[in-house]
Amino acid sequence: MGKYGEAAISAVHLLAKNEAMPPRLAWETAVQDVFPSSESSRSKGCPRDAFLALCGLGAVRNVAAGIYTRSIKNRGYVERALAAIRFDPGLATNKEELWSIATGGEQKKENAQMDVLVTLYLNGRIK
Numbered sequence: 609m610g611k612y613g614e615a616a617i618s619a620v621h622l623l624a625k626n627e628a629m630p631p632r633l634a635w636e637t638a639v640q641d642v643f644p645s646s647e648s649s650r651s652k653g654c655p656r657d658a659f660l661a662l663c664g665l666g667a668v669r670n671v672a673a674g675i676y677t678r679s680i681k682n683r684g685y686v687e688r689a690l691a692a693i694r695f696d697p698g699l700a701t702n703k704e705e706l707w708s709i710a711t712g713g714e715q716k717k718e719n720a721q722m723d724v725l726v727t728l729y730l731n732g733r734i735k
């Protein structure tokens with residue numbers, strides 16, 4: 609599990625403890641704990657938007673579906689990747705192949721989006 613996966617798990621724990629907490633605040637609190645001395649890591653948008661998109665899709669346990677991010681690209685990536693994992697759970701152990709599916713084969717650098725999804729999936733936090 610990478611650091612952003614760790615932050616995603618922490619954010620889900622925060623949301624389970626406090627149902628009124630918005631997912632964005634849970635993420636911000638979690639990355640503050642995981643990256644206490646790195647502002648650039650805390651403000652990294654792709655893993656945050658991947659987490660918020662999963663929440664928005666209603667895919668994260670104990671989180672109601674809603675609009676938590678405006679990121680269209682990251683939402684699309686996690687939607688395609690989640691559908692692929694649900695079809696073939698073995699993909700959860702191959703982030704490179706999963707990212708290729710998520711991007712439709714486009715040569716684009718993954719930016720911890722799959723770490724967030726795979727960590728949540730493998731830890732039973734995805735519905």
